[in-house]
Amino acid sequence: MKIFFDIDNGIDNLIPGNEPPAEPGKGGQTPPAEPPKLEVPAWHSQLPKEMRENAELTGRISGFKTIADLTNEFIKADDERKTALHLPTKDSTDEEVKAFFTRLGVPEKAEDYALSDYDLDPEAIKKSKEIFMAAAHKSALSKKQAANMWQSQVALYKAVSQLNEAAQQKVKDAFEPQYNKLLEAEYPEATEREKAIKGEMAVVTKWTQEQGIGQKLIDSGLVYDAEFMHKLAGYIKSNSPGQFIQSKGNEPPKNNHGGAFDNYSEQFLKAVGE
Numbered sequence: 001m002k003i004f005f006d007i008d009n010g011i012d013n014l015i016p017g018n019e020p021p022a023e024p025g026k027g028g029q030t031p032p033a034e035p036p037k038l039e040v041p042a043w044h045s046q047l048p049k050e051m052r053e054n055a056e057l058t059g060r061i062s063g064f065k066t067i068a069d070l071t072n073e074f075i076k077a078d079d080e081r082k083t084a085l086h087l088p089t090k091d092s093t094d095e096e097v098k099a100f101f102t103r104l105g106v107p108e109k110a111e112d113y114a115l116s117d118y119d120l121d122p123e124a125i126k127k128s129k130e131i132f133m134a135a136a137h138k139s140a141l142s143k144k145q146a147a148n149m150w151q152s153q154v155a156l157y158k159a160v161s162q163l164n165e166a167a168q169q170k171v172k173d174a175f176e177p178q179y180n181k182l183l184e185a186e187y188p189e190a191t192e193r194e195k196a197i198k199g200e201m202a203v204v205t206k207w208t209q210e211q212g213i214g215q216k217l218i219d220s221g222l223v224y225d226a227e228f229m230h231k232l233a234g235y236i237k238s239n240s241p242g243q244f245i246q247s248k249g250n251e252p253p254k255n256n257h258g259g260a261f262d263n264y265s266e267q268f269l270k271a272v273g274e
Contacts, residue, residue, distance in 0.1 A: 043067050105142030110134050113146045118154045171224040178226035200233035207236045 005121045038061060044052060051057055062071040085104075098108075102223040107113060111131040117125065132153065179197050187193035208214040217223040 041065050066185070079189050101140055104140070106140050107137070107143055110137035113137070113150075114141060115147060115150045116154075118158075120154065120157075125223060168221065168224065171221065175224050175226050179230065182226055182230050200230060203236050204229055207240070 040058060041064060044058065044061070061070065064073065085100070087098050089229065092100075101109075113136060115129055115133065129150075133146070134147070134149060141149065159222045176197075180193055183193050183196050187196050205214075207216060214223075222228050
């Protein structure tokens with residue numbers, strides 16, 4: 001602790017502590033510098049007293065050296081304000097909200113979106129476009145945003161379709177060999193086996209048409225499942241006596257082809273194409 005003389009109160013009056021600020025570079029800290037004073041423009045004196053004494057306001061206008069500078073900045077800001085996009089508030093009218101979204105590029109109706117078919121069948125994607133446009137309008141997408149998103153949707157649809165087609169083709173290619181293998185033990189001869197397969201397919205085709213489920217089998221992919229189709233044919237034949245079977249007892253019918261067509265009627269043979 002340093003001690004210095006209190007000159008004002010006499011040489012004998014010693015006051016501990018309360019030293020004067022140390023000089024920079026001599027072990028003390030440099031006192032904080034005072035902030036620079038704002039350069040107030042000359043025209044500042046023309047403002048009302050309450051405005052002249054407002055430190056924040058003075059700081060904001062100090063950069064304008066002349067009233068002309070301030071006026072030009074005001075005109076610029078006013079022009080920007082007129083063209084600015086103002087967000088709607090809870091107090092905005094329906095017309096103001098509508099004008100806001102119109103400025104964003106949102107069409108008045110969902111039907112006003114212009115979406116390309118991108119070389120797809122217009123009728124096939126008509127429903128998809130309607131659903132998409134309704135969702136886009138509800139989400140307040142602009143025409144450009146909707147068009148870009150629709151393009152992405154179509155690209156994704158095409159990619160998925162190509163993958164599905166490739167997968168279906170792979171299943172189709174494997175269908176005949178698999179069906180042949182299922183009937184190989186029962187029909188060793190290739191000709192008989194081929195007739196048996198065609199016969200079972202005719203049974204299934206007729207039955208699914210009558211039941212109205214043909215498209216469902218196609219959509220599900222089961223129509224390309226050899227084991228399923230073989231079992232379905234067996235089920236149909238066992239539950240539809242007399243529909244395709246003509247003979248009774250052990251006597252074979254007329255035009256008996258043998259093998260897969262034992263006991264099959266002429267009506268069925270025509271359906272198969274024999």
